[in-house]
Amino acid sequence: MRYLTDKMFYKYLRCPHWVYWDVYGDGKGGEDAIMKKIREHGVFDEREYFSNFDKVETVENEGDEEEIFIHTVELMKKGVAAIFHGRLIDGNWVGSPDLLVRARPAAGSSSRLGDWVYEPYSIKSAIIEDDADIRDEYRFELAFHALILEKIQGVRPEFGHIIDAAKTVHPVAVNRVLENFHLTLRQIEDILDGKKPAPFLSSSCKESPWFSKCVKDAEKCDDVCLIYKIRRSDHAKLYEAGIKTVSELAATDIDTLVQAVPEMSRRKLEMLKRQALALRDKKEIVIQKPFFPSARPEYYFDIEGDPLRGLHYLFGLLEVKSDRAKGVYRHVAAWKPEDEKRCWLDFLKMVSKIPGASPIYHYGTYEKTVVSLFAKKYGGSARAIAKLEKNMTNLLTSVCEAVALPVYFYSLKDIAKEMGFKWRHAEASGVNSIVWYEDQLKLAASGKKRDAAKAKRIIADIVAYNEDDVRATLFLKRRLEALPEPIET
Ligand code: SF4
Numbered sequence: 001m002r003y004l005t006d007k008m009f010y011k012y013l014r015c016p017h018w019v020y021w022d023v024y025g026d027g028k029g030g031e032d033a034i035m036k037k038i039r040e041h042g043v044f045d046e047r048e049y050f051s052n053f054d055k056v057e058t059v060e061n062e063g064d065e066e067e068i069f070i071h072t073v074e075l076m077k078k079g080v081a082a083i084f085h086g087r088l089i090d091g092n093w094v095g096s097p098d099l100l101v102r103a104r105p106a107a108g109s110s111s112r113l114g115d116w117v118y119e120p121y122s123i124k125s126a127i128i129e130d131d132a133d134i135r136d137e138y139r140f141e142l143a144f145h146a147l148i149l150e151k152i153q154g155v156r157p158e159f160g161h162i163i164d165a166a167k168t169v170h171p172v173a174v175n176r177v178l179e180n181f182h183l184t185l186r187q188i189e190d191i192l193d194g195k196k197p198a199p200f201l202s203s204s205c206k207e208s209p210w211f212s213k214c215v216k217d218a219e220k221c222d223d224v225c226l227i228y229k230i231r232r233s234d235h236a237k238l239y240e241a242g243i244k245t246v247s248e249l250a251a252t253d254i255d256t257l258v259q260a261v262p263e264m265s266r267r268k269l270e271m272l273k274r275q276a277l278a279l280r281d282k283k284e285i286v287i288q289k290p291f292f293p294s295a296r297p298e299y300y301f302d303i304e305g306d307p308l309r310g311l312h313y314l315f316g317l318l319e320v321k322s323d324r325a326k327g328v329y330r331h332v333a334a335w336k337p338e339d340e341k342r343c344w345l346d347f348l349k350m351v352s353k354i355p356g357a358s359p360i361y362h363y364g365t366y367e368k369t370v371v372s373l374f375a376k377k378y379g380g381s382a383r384a385i386a387k388l389e390k391n392m393t394n395l396l397t398s399v400c401e402a403v404a405l406p407v408y409f410y411s412l413k414d415i416a417k418e419m420g421f422k423w424r425h426a427e428a429s430g431v432n433s434i435v436w437y438e439d440q441l442k443l444a445a446s447g448k449k450r451d452a453a454k455a456k457r458i459i460a461d462i463v464a465y466n467e468d469d470v471r472a473t474l475f476l477k478r479r480l481e482a483l484p485e486p487i488e489t
Contacts, residue, residue, distance in 0.1 A: 002192045006095045009140040012188050014204070016197040019188060021210040024196075056099075061085040065094065073152060076100070079116050088148040095145045098123045099163075105155050112154040119157040120145035121169075125308050128164040131172075136180065138162055139172050143181040146174040165309065200225050200232060203409055207431060215408065222246050226408050227275045234272070237261050250276035271404075278404040286486040290402040292477065295357040297321040300470040300477075301392070302362060303370050304462060306437045311337050312370045313437065315347040316466040317360075318474060327474060329467045335440065335459060344374045348384040360391045363412045363473050368392055395473055395480075402480055416472040419479050423468045425461055436462050 002023060011018040057080045059071055065087060072086035081102050088095040099121035105111045120142050128134055142160025150156035162170040191197065199214045208214070218226050222245040224238050241260040243249050249272060252260070257269045278285050297319050304314035313334040320327035330350060334343035354360065362368070371392070375385045399410060407414045413429070436458050443455035 001092050003092050003094050004188065004192060005093075006097075006141045006144050008188050009144065009184065010137040012184060012191075013135075013137045013140075015200070015208060016187065016191060017199055017214060018208055018210055019191050020196055021213060023192060024194070025210065025213065055080055056082040056084050058084040059086045061087065061096065065089065072100075076113055076118055076152065079114060083118070088145055088152065090148045090151045093144070093148055095120075095141075095148050097121065097145045100149075101161075103157065103159075106158050109155045112152075117153050117155050117157055118149055119159055119161060120149065121161045121163055123163045125165055127166045127310055128162065128168065128170055131170050134162060134170060134172060136184075139177045140181050140184060142172050143174055143177045198225075199223065200235065201408060203411065206409070206411075224249055224272075224276075226279060227272055228408060228410055229275075230272060234264065234268070237263055238272075246276045246279050249273055250280040274404040278406045279408075282406045284406065285404040286483050287402055287404065288486055289483055290398045290480050292398075292481065293357070293359050295355070295359065297355070298358055299354060299360040300327070300362070300473045301360050301367055302466055302469040302473065303367050304433050304437070304466050305366070305370070306434050308434060308438060309337055311340055311437075312374070313337070313340060313343065314462065314466055315343065315350075316463075316470050317347075317350055318467070318470040320474060327471070329470065331463060331466060333459075333463070335444070337441075341378045344378050345380050348380040351384040351388055352381055354387060354391070356387065356391075358391060359393050360388065361393050361395050361473055361477055363395050363469075363476070365394065365396075368394070395477060398480055399476070402483060412469065412472055412476070416476050419476065421472045421475045423472070424464055425468075428465045428468065433462055433465050436465075 008019050008022075011022065057075050059068055059075070061068055066089070068087040069089040072083060072088065075083050075086070079102060083100040084098070086097060086100050088097065097120040100118040101121055102116050103119045105115065105117045109117075111117045122138060122141055122145075124138060139160075142162070146157045146160055157174060159171045160174055162172065164170065199218050201214060201218060205211050205214060215226075217223075224230060224244060224246060225235055226246055227249070230238075238244070238249065238261060243252060243257075243260065249257075252273070254266070254270060254273060257273060258266050261269065274285055274287070300318040300320065302316050303312055304316075305312040311334070314331055315333075316329065316331040318327045318329045332343050332346040332350065334340045371385070371388050374380075396410065399405075399415065405415060405418060407418050413423075417423075440455040440458040440462070443451040443458070
């Protein structure tokens with residue numbers, strides 16, 4: 001029997017392929033670091049939170065599923081106030097609600113348990129500002145639990161509830177979710193029956209435990225999904241036109257492409273074809289030499305954040321005074337979440353010393369987003385903020401305008417590594433820096449001397465990782481400056 005679990009809704013909505021590999025893969029996909037972190041630690045102390053309830057029974061949730069389920073139902077029959085980590089089973093459906101809380105049944109309904117029913121609660125790491133922002137996967141998970149509860153207690157709970165990272169409880173009306181829930185459910189059931197969805201790579205794939213498997217699959221058939229920035233709709237249009245592989249796309253001349261895929265612009269097709277050529281021939285294609293301002297010193301800027309807490313905690317800046325200089329790295333950080341504002345204001349002090357004409361290079365859109373967010377949230381020196389807004393230059397834009405590279409993704413790591421830059425820490429990645437931040441917080445909070453020393457080492461790793469990121473940005477900019485003139489075709 002193939003089990004259908006609550007986690008499949010989260011995975012399916014991120015990528016249908018993920019569910020497929022979980023069921024039919026070789027079991028080597030594992031779990032991504034952030035998911036593991038959330039599962040292991042959550043973002044607040046659940047047990048402390050549950051002390052708000054009169055009586056919470058915790059179900060030991062390791063071991064035989066059936067036994068855990070029987071124990072959960074026994075507690076439901078007793079009518080305990082709340083059940084932590086219970087298990088719900090109906091046929092091949094298996095749900096693991098974080099919490100079941102006793103409630104009154106709706107007027108006119110009769111519960112098999114007595115004059116009570118249970119409603120499912122799910123604890124999430126995000127802060128939900130508005131109920132309209134509750135993600136579908138959260139709603140579907142609650143609907144899934146509610147439908148199993150209906151089988152057990154004879155009454156469908158009217159509400160499920162999300163507890164967010166700020167400990168705010170958001171009720172979700174189950175009946176309102178059901179139509180969309182069933183649509184998604186049918187698609188997941190098709191996958192469980194063996195229907196394999198087509199792989200489709202995107203930048204978020206890197207967080208997936210199946211990333212390397214999907215890349216191998218796509219490489220095996222040379223699928224056009226390997227082209228950077230191809231959208232699902234572009235992929236479908238190329239498929240309809242009979243262009244399914246990178247080699248086919250690379251080999252088709254542009255006029256034929258324009259005729260074959262009239263819904264796509266010539267510019268877009270040129271861009272996709274160029275990328276296909278770079279991949280097929282495994283070499284970079286120069287589009288145009290980039291222009292950079294000559295003002296010195298110039299600066300390289302990178303921020304570290306922890307999305308588990310909605311926190312942006314480290315601002316790193318590399319000052320480079322001349323074309324061959326190594327540069328001087330400085331940073332400010334909030335090693336406790338409550339120091340975020342102080343960290344921002346300290347960063348603005350660093351910015352106020354930057355000359356007005358100096359460019360501040362960063363890679364991607366994240367830095368700009370955080371700067372506008374913090375300017376609104378915390379304010380600070382208007383001159384420093386204006387300087388950031390005016391002088392910040394996204395190097396990713398320069399890369400895309402200047403060159404097509406033989407890589408599947410244009411993240412700083414992918415590109416700088418392809419060009420020969422090495423990060424000091426073997427496990428350096430955005431995901432790991434989040435895990436490291438969470439770890440140092442827990443260690444620092446333990447109050448033990450040994451843990452404080454470990455926390456210090458982790459902090460040093462995070463700072464080194466940030467420094468390497470800004471140095472990689474400098475490395476990349478120098479490589480762009482050294483590009484040859486484009487070859488006329
Ligand atoms: S790597 Fe990408 S395509 Fe593959 S399962 Fe994960 S999210 Fe889906």
